[in-house]
Amino acid sequence: MNQNYNMPTSTEEDYIKAIFKITERNQGTASTNAVAAHLSTSAASVTDMLKRLSEKEYFHYEKYKGVYLTNKGRELATQLIRKHRLWEYFLVEKLNFNWDEVHDIAEQLEHVKSDKLIEKLDSYLDHPKYDPHGDPIPNAEGKFTIRTQISLFNLAVGEEAVVVGVKEHDTPFLQYLDQLKINIGTKLKVISQIDFDHSKEILIDNNSQSVLSHKASTNIYVKKRMFS
Amino acid sequence: MNQNYNMPTSTEEDYIKAIFKITERNQGTASTNAVAAHLSTSAASVTDMLKRLSEKEYFHYEKYKGVYLTNKGRELATQLIRKHRLWEYFLVEKLNFNWDEVHDIAEQLEHVKSDKLIEKLDSYLDHPKYDPHGDPIPNAEGKFTIRTQISLFNLAVGEEAVVVGVKEHDTPFLQYLDQLKINIGTKLKVISQIDFDHSKEILIDNNSQSVLSHKASTNIYVKKRMFS
DNA sequence: AGCCTAATTTAGAATAGCCTAAAAATATTT
DNA sequence: AAATATTTTTAGGCTATTCTAAATTAGGCT
Structure with a gap:
């Protein structure tokens, strides 16, 4: 249409x-x-x-x-989300935008009317399954690729996992993660757990160490093993 | 802004x-x-x-x-043309659209508000000087790269030239050119001239031959020598 | 100088989307 | 179950953009 x-x-x-x-x-x-x-x-x-x-x-x-x-409404919504996330992927992967800058632009781009455009964009990007924040991109039929993921908060001391997404997308939070060098794909290991305020000491990519608050750790989604 | x-x-x-x-x-x-x-x-x-x-x-x-x-108005118009033509270039060069399909989509994309977007797009496309129809793309300062070009109609019998643009952009005309394998960069040579209706017999890329009407030949812009 | 025609402007009205303030319905407390 | 608080709807109105029909103006022609 x-x-x-x-x-x-x-x-x-x-x-x-x-x-x-x-x-x-x-x-x-x-x-x-x-x-x-x-x-x-x-x-x-x-x-x-x-x-x-x-x-x-x-x-x-x-x-x-x-x-x-209705089904009609759900379908429209899904296609909008598809467009939004594909554009976000394009902006980050091709135009080198940072993941905290793309929301507003994608919000405009998603309203561009052309089915052919979005299918060609999808091919050009090689049919990505997840957007820059780790959110699933529905395919042309509206199916989302569901991933098993847990909140970093639920990771026990000693366990390792890879970042696959974030819950909140607001700019300050994303910039904070940038600063810690935490991104989609980053490996995290829980060093210790502070019971008092539920914060966690985390080893980032076998490199640096940081303390993440309860709030921060619930906002980060991880997967225990890659490719599963 | x-x-x-x-x-x-x-x-x-x-x-x-x-x-x-x-x-x-x-x-x-x-x-x-x-x-x-x-x-x-x-x-x-x-x-x-x-x-x-x-x-x-x-x-x-x-x-x-x-x-x-006013100057303010002219500046805005120029930036809109810049956006429109950059998006057209993107659609054809990156997403593989045909040159007769891109106008309406670019018409929507040009209204997306983000200076950063258009500058990043420009870099990504490697600062193209002309859009898929051969029209000049103004740079960020609004300057157009002017090219010396003549109408194919003004080419004399025996002369050779390269297609650099088209005057009208309507779909049927562009599709007609596709059919003749005439595109930006195609080499044309005037074989003969029919005085009666001002149509011309043309050799296309040293390959096929076609008769172009007066109307068609005035709508095609050419340059006698490449890179000048 | 006056007339005619075409171009332009005014007047009045429609629609989409938004607002505030007030009224009505629903939900929560006591 | 009555009283209160919250949510939702209605009523009335505003702005941007469009329209048609009628009025006005400009420019050309006699």
């Missing part, structure tokens, strides 16, 4: 994506307030939009009950 | 670009009707827009007199 009469606008796409992200966590339905918070807009605007948009069958909306996506 | 409060909207950018293109041909000013035709909108909408937009100082507007760009 390429540039049709009935294409969703960028704003509509943002709503669908927000609903998708919220319903992924909150089993099934998204509240008006949650959507408003996610899009930094008012609850009144959201109600307005939901009423109009629900006619397009991307989701079911019932007054005071919140919304949940 | 990156995503400011006072950024021009996509629509505003389209107006500036239209005015730029019209004033390039029609020494200096663009009429309301010309802008309307260029943007496929009504003259009334254009008047409306011009009145509001002229406050942003991209151009001078005087009732019933048409508009002409």
